[in-house]
Amino acid sequence: MNGPVLLIRSRRAVLPDAIRAAAVRVAGGRIASVEAWDAPADGAHVVDAGDDVLMPGLVDTHVHANEPGRTEWEGFATATRAAAAGGVTTVIEMPLNSIPATTSADGLRQKLRAAEARCAVDVGFWGGLVPGNADQIRPLWEAGVFGFKCFLSPSGVDEFGNVGEAELRAAMPVLAEIGAPLLVHAEWPAVLDAVERPVNADPRAYASYLASRPALAETEAIRVMIGLCREFGTRVHIVHLATEEGLPLLRAARAEGLPITAETCPHYLHFAAGEIADGATEFKCAPPIRGEHTRAALWDALASGALDLVASDHSPCPPHMKGRDAGDWFAAWGGIASLQLGLPVVWTGARARGLGPERVAEWMSAAPARLAGLAGRKGAIAAGWDADLVVWDPDATFTVDADALHHRHPVTPYAGGSFSGVVRSTYVRGQRVYHDGRFAPEPAGRTLLRDR
Structure with missing residues (x-):
């Protein structure tokens, strides 16, 4: 878990400054960097979300x-x-x-x-x-x-x-x-x-x-x-x-x-x-x-x-x-x-x-x-923050x-009721906990306490 283990690419990544094509590199449960969409894998497992929203x-x-x-x-x-x-x-x-x-x-x-x-x-x-x-x-x-x-x-x-x-x-x-x-x-x-x-x-x-x-x-x-x-x-x-x-x-x-x-x-x-x-x-x-x-x-x-x-x-x-x-x-x-x-x-x-x-x-x-x-830990795609991510199709x-x-x-x-927006994958600290109707075999969530 010391090196990059995951690279998620999306043509529609919701970043703090814009929605744009990007690749999010994850290591040790956190976002290591936000890079260009075609950034090299460098040994990471690549997930290509295509045109789905990465948020x-x-x-x-x-x-x-x-x-x-x-x-x-x-x-x-x-x-x-x-x-x-x-x-x-x-x-x-x-x-x-x-x-x-x-x-x-x-x-x-x-x-x-x-x-x-x-x-x-x-x-x-x-x-x-x-x-x-x-x-x-x-x-x-x-x-x-x-x-x-x-x-x-x-x-x-x-x-x-x-x-x-x-x-x-x-x-x-x-x-x-x-x-x-x-x-x-x-x-x-x-x-x-x-x-x-x-x-x-x-x-x-x-x-x-x-x-x-x-x-x-x-x-x-x-x-x-x-x-x-x-x-x-x-x-x-x-x-x-x-x-x-x-x-x-x-x-x-x-x-x-x-x-x-x-x-x-x-x-x-x-x-x-x-x-x-x-x-x-x-x-x-x-x-x-x-x-x-x-x-x-x-x-x-x-x-x-x-x-x-x-x-x-x-x-x-x-x-x-x-x-x-x-x-x-x-x-x-x-x-x-x-x-x-x-x-x-x-x-x-x-x-x-x-x-x-x-x-x-x-x-x-x-x-x-x-x-x-x-803030600083959850709620944004930014380097150093927890790799908590959702991939979803806004048109489905x-x-x-x-x-x-x-x-x-x-x-x-x-x-x-009929709605748009289908969740494809959910990641908690870089671990995929849900994907297309299926869950990870073991619970990956943690109990959180306020930093004291």
């Missing part, structure tokens, strides 16, 4: 693997195989819905044991901020989490409580001092609590569920977080933004110089409320999928830079918890399984809007790596067969 592997910073404790919902083995098949080479796993949640250093240790030797791609971890665990912020940070996640409204699981302004005010000075980002599920509970559900509301009607989680809940939460960000200087990241009304607030905060970023998800970019049938609870998520105008505004915000990145919010559960037979939006578990499909979903929408692969690489590789503090099309997906349960709202 930095995706970094998905919003994934629920649910292990330990709820492995029947997903698990590291199945989640990371789905990631590899989707061109994702690094996953940063959320601190819920595992049992225990990653809200203490001991919880992180249990998570590391559960993930050991089971991951097809690299996996790091967010810590959790919940009521009563302020004393665990520093121990979790020192143990290697990449930042902290909190909910402002109930999370849906008892072991991960939502925090209020008092808990935020206690935690955010500590987070600012250590430089840790705070990822926020931004729905303000007072707004949600004030929504009066009509007595005769049809629980199968998507309109009923949509009305129960109004855009105002998001905007009020964002307004609160901007104020606290201004006061304490803490890095704040708004997860799964689903409303256009929050965008002017974020633009103004960024213009002010506040350290605040935001993401959206493939399902908010692809679906719109008018396309969701009553009872189709496989679409349930929180915040909910809103209208066509919102979908267009989120795309515009990505294109302009007002939104920073796209992450999956892969949140699966056993099929019975989705309650598709009953179709009750209020009883069904809220979460969309999409880890394997993010690249084609986003590429299909981006190409239709005249946006190129370099924009997808920014939203789904470079920007998530920066959020997690992995396919129809989603849910039974052919690799996450644990074949439930997804994307079933039957």
Whole structure:
């Protein structure tokens, strides 16, 4: 492993400065150099990707693997195989819905044991901020989490409580001092609590569920977080933004110089409320999928830079918890399984809007790596960086067969949808972990801890 062992050629390599023909030389798990397309092999094994896109592997910073404790919902083995098949080479796993949640250093240790030797791609971890665990912020940070996640409204699981302004005010000075980002599920509970559900509301009607989680809940939460960000200087990241009304607030905060970023998800970019049938609870998520105008505004915000990145919010559960037979939006578990499909979903929408692969690489590789503090290591094709790469055909099309997906349960709202962008090969630190429907015989992923 001391000398060059791999040379990948592509006519469409997505590099930091341009898309161009290039050859990427890999040695010891890292990118040794980026050279001319016809560079001599010099003993390396050559892979010619032809006209397929060669891009930095995706970094998905919003994934629920649910292990330990709820492995029947997903698990590291199945989640990371789905990631590899989707061109994702690094996953940063959320601190819920595992049992225990990653809200203490001991919880992180249990998570590391559960993930050991089971991951097809690299996996790091967010810590959790919940009521009563302020004393665990520093121990979790020192143990290697990449930042902290909190909910402002109930999370849906008892072991991960939502925090209020008092808990935020206690935690955010500590987070600012250590430089840790705070990822926020931004729905303000007072707004949600004030929504009066009509007595005769049809629980199968998507309109009923949509009305129960109004855009105002998001905007009020964002307004609160901007104020606290201004006061304490803490890095704040708004997860799964689903409303256009929050965008002017974020633009103004960024213009002010506040350290605040935001993401959206493939399902908010692809679906719109008018396309969701009553009872189709496989679409349930929180915040909910809103209208066509919102979908267009989120795309515009990505294109302009007002939104920073796209992450999956892969949140699966056993099929019975989705309650598709009953179709009750209020009883069904809220979460969309999409880890394997993010690249084609986003590429299909981006190409239709005249946006190129370099924009997808920014939203789904470079920007998530920066959020997690992995820039310089993950998220770009550059000398010295990890050789995390994906080769994909931007012109090939396919129809989603849910039974052919690799996450644990074949439930997804994307079933039957047609998309462009087929992943051919995925490399993690120079090892090919996926190729044309087949996986490496042994898991090649590692658990990642923040450099301390």
